[in-house]
Amino acid sequence: MFERLKKTGLLQPYSKQQHQLLQELALPQSLRLAYVMSAVYLLLSISHVFVIEVPFERWTLAGIALSSSLALYASGRYLPRLIQPSTTVLHLVVVVLMLLNSLSHMVLTNDLIQSSTLMLVIVALGGFMVERTLLLMALLVAAAIWASLVMRMQADMDAVLHFAFGLGMSTIVSLILFSHRVGVFTQLIEQRKQLKHIANVDQLSLCLRRHAFDEQAEALLAESGQRAFSVLYCDLDYFKLLNDSMGHAVGDQALQCFGKLLNTLAKPHQLVVGRMGGEEFVLAGCISEEQASLLAEQIVQQLEDMMIAHPESLSSMYLTCSVGVASSAIDHNFSSLCKYADKALYIAKRSGRNQRQVHNHYQLPEGMKMPADA
Numbered sequence: 001m002f003e004r005l006k007k008t009g010l011l012q013p014y015s016k017q018q019h020q021l022l023q024e025l026a027l028p029q030s031l032r033l034a035y036v037m038s039a040v041y042l043l044l045s046i047s048h049v050f051v052i053e054v055p056f057e058r059w060t061l062a063g064i065a066l067s068s069s070l071a072l073y074a075s076g077r078y079l080p081r082l083i084q085p086s087t088t089v090l091h092l093v094v095v096v097l098m099l100l101n102s103l104s105h106m107v108l109t110n111d112l113i114q115s116s117t118l119m120l121v122i123v124a125l126g127g128f129m130v131e132r133t134l135l136l137m138a139l140l141v142a143a144a145i146w147a148s149l150v151m152r153m154q155a156d157m158d159a160v161l162h163f164a165f166g167l168g169m170s171t172i173v174s175l176i177l178f179s180h181r182v183g184v185f186t187q188l189i190e191q192r193k194q195l196k197h198i199a200n201v202d203q204l205s206l207c208l209r210r211h212a213f214d215e216q217a218e219a220l221l222a223e224s225g226q227r228a229f230s231v232l233y234c235d236l237d238y239f240k241l242l243n244d245s246m247g248h249a250v251g252d253q254a255l256q257c258f259g260k261l262l263n264t265l266a267k268p269h270q271l272v273v274g275r276m277g278g279e280e281f282v283l284a285g286c287i288s289e290e291q292a293s294l295l296a297e298q299i300v301q302q303l304e305d306m307m308i309a310h311p312e313s314l315s316s317m318y319l320t321c322s323v324g325v326a327s328s329a330i331d332h333n334f335s336s337l338c339k340y341a342d343k344a345l346y347i348a349k350r351s352g353r354n355q356r357q358v359h360n361h362y363q364l365p366e367g368m369k370m371p372a373d374a
Contacts (some may be wrong), residue, residue, distance in 0.1 A: 021189045022182070023087035026130045027080070030090050033128050034076035041069035041101065057108045063106055068097040082312055091129050095138045098124065098289060103145055112155045115163040118146060119170040122242050126174030130185060135178055139171055202275045205259025206254060213274025214334075220272060229285070230292035230327040231334075233341040234262070234299060236279035237320045237353040241312035248366040254308055255279070261306070265298055282338070289327035289358065296323040296356035304354065321356035327359070 045065035052058035073100045075093045079086040102121045105114040122142060129135045146167065150160055200212035208216065221229055236242075236258060243251040254273075261282055271285030287295070302321055308319040324345025326337045340359040348357040 005286055018186070018189060020085065021192070022130045023085040025185050025188060026128075027085060027087045027090075030087050030094075030128060031076050031080070034072045034090060034094060035086065037098070038069045038072035038076070041065045041072065041097075044101075045069060060108060061104060064101055067244075068101055071097060074249050083088050084251040088131050088134065089320060091131060091134060094128070095134065098155055099138065099142055099145075103142075103149070106146070106149050112150065112153055112159055112163060115146065115167065118142060118164075119166050122167065122170040122174050123177070124174075126177035127181065127188045128160060129178060132178070132182075135174070139174065142168065143171075167343075180345050202259070205255050205275050205281070206263060207259045207281060208272060208274040210274060210276055213276075213282065213284075216272045217274075218334055220285055221332050224286045224332060228288040228327055228329045229287045229337065230287050230289060230325060231337040232283040232292055232296055232299075233324040233338070233345040234258075234281040234283070235345055237315050237322055237349075238310065239279035239314045239319075242319065245312045246309075257306060257308060258303060258319075258321070261302060262299065265295060265302070269295065282341070284337075287327075288329075289325070292325045292327050293356065293358050295327050296358075299323055300354060300356050315352065315354040320352045322348040323356040324348055325356060325358040 042065075045062045048058055048062035052061060065191060071093065075090055079090050083089055098121045099118075102114070102118045105117060106112075122139065125135055125138055200209055201207070202232075203208050207213075217231075236254070239251065239254070240253060258281070259273075259275065262283060266273045266283050266285070269285055269287050269291065271283045271287070274282050274284075276282055283295075300321060303321050304316060304318050306318070309317070310319040310370045311317065313320065322345055324341045324343065326340035326344055326349070329338055344359040348355050351357065
């Protein structure tokens, strides 16, 4: 039984990220609910004026309903501008006002039959909320206040039992609705995560796609502070010849192996790894020039050690790569570092490939010229 409840989401704890996503998904519906309830309580306040005969009860209940209508409208209009996300606060406002209107009927009329409106409120709570703690607290408060009011009434015991059973069934329905609602939202969150993964990660190399890499690298750079930041550009040597001679299936396997190698070597340094397209890859993160140079050397050496046959290569009998490194200790600029790393990669390729080169004020080997667009 306990495991079944956990699967419904009623007892299973939310992660902070999941809770925020639940609130974002629920916000549009919660706003519509606030406006609908605002209209309902406006109509209810008008009906109280014409239906209720006792003047004190008439104007008190009409005033509470009208105030609730205005409060709900103002909450839906202004809370999203003041609080992000505002779903929890909006739900709290709706819960308090719904319970206030329902229970005030019982207090002023001293009539047990008014418990029927409380049943509807309890069912409604489970149908629109996503905050488990708030729902359970609302149900406990409603039950406690109802019980205290009943104790003050001269009510028939059969009627009390009848409404107590009705409230119990309403609570069960509310919890079922809540579990279903949260379950649907959880499925939507998982689907959103899967779509985001597909959009951000290259499924062949398992490295980030370019836009995702740029976003995460920029975020790392913004958090780097005074720490050194490095960018490594990698390019598989003579990869087109490998595809042409061995076939695209072999080329795909080579990309998979190289992507796995880069992710493995980058993980201890907490670098982000991206595939820029074709056989070009890039790494970025908070490491010094010395560390980046050593990492580049490891990439070059370990790829050749994997002994992926490349009979058409002009630099080795195996698949190799060239790596360009650019680092900055202060005044980081991501686009400049990428440009410098790309130029260092150009030098590595023009110097014979299967090597790494570190950006060093672009002191080119004798006789070598940079391309015009560099």
